[in-house]
Amino acid sequence: MANTERLNALRKVTLAREEVGKTRTNPGLTDTQRNLVNDTYTAFLDTESTLLHEVLQDEIVALTSHADALAKLASRLQRSTESLKKLGATVKTIANVIGVLAEIIAKAASVGLL
């Protein structure tokens, strides 16, 4: 059942449940009669909740249909952030190496090796 049909069905069941709800407040009913009307009311209530759950479920299923594409996107995002971090680390390493070389030159010069 499409979601629009489900929503229509939900509206109809809601109206029916409300009508039964009005009937059961009649003070002239016997206990047995009221119990019967209550049972009908509860049955409508359960159908209504089931339909409402299905309406929600349809939308959740529509959302989860993107799950594969999103998982791939998340994995690409993860790889990109990691590669950016690695790139940052590489640049830092280069900077460190040059710094160490500078110190070596300075020390070598100070002891007369250059």
Added chain:
Amino acid sequence: MTHFHSIRPWLICSVLLSLSGCAVLTESQIEETNRFAKATDGFAALPGAVIDHQASFEKNLRLLEMSNQVLPGHHEGTEEGNIKEARTQAVEKVHKQYLAAQEFYALFKKDQARLEQSLQFINTYTKGLKTLIATDDIDELNKQAESLGNSLDKAVDQLKTLGIKTKEGTDLGIVGSATAGAVRGIGGLVLSYHQARYVKEFTAAYHPHIEAADKAITKMMTTLASRKETNDRAITSFLQTHFVTYHHLTTSTVLATDQQTQINNNIATSAQAVITASNALVKAHNSLVDELKTRHTLKTTIETITVLAGHVEAGLALKQKLDKAS
């Protein structure tokens, strides 16, 4: 070798110039991306919270309805045997109703969990976005370049003091700052270039999913919010039926009914807040994608992100208030 030394500064300059022409993000673009990621924090939990209220409503309504059941009596002239059977059925019915209350609660809680799970991508996305735009590496690079420049200049000074020159007679004075500048310049630009490329790529790639999520969230929340009046009528119907059945209302029944009305109000209020926040999220994200398309300094902050921040904050405050109350 002499030829290489003479072209080296030009080489560095040309690399820097060619890289500086790359589309990197401006400071204001980075700030707005960060503001968007922060404003979205907590949004993914809001729609699920509405379904949580709905689950409680479904359960409580059935528990209340159970109290309207009456054990069949003798006063209607029913045969003794029939009464016994009717009573047995009534006892079973009460048990079934109790189980149904728990089952419907579990059903809606499952919907809540699945919805929260399917919206997790928003958290993954904003977390990734925050990592991508974090300027820690670039800031660190600046610090390192500065200390590298100082240490190189110190080395050069020492060499100069000793009267040492390179074999080709290159002026050693430019070595320290130039190398540090090159490391900072090239390194920083390469990082910024990749940062901009990734941010643009992912904001564009995630946009259709954010739009789809908004569409689904709006449908669900509109359905739940639209049930406010019929839910109110269901509560009234219970109360009136209870009164005509027992000819009086106990304080606990009245208080339990009032609690159910509160839950119904919470569903409507929080569903409406989620619709507003979700719509604001799409608008803000759309503005962000547009603003990132070209490299330019934003003259003002993106208004739709400010609006989003306000709505998500309001939604979270409401959620917190209702969580405390329940």
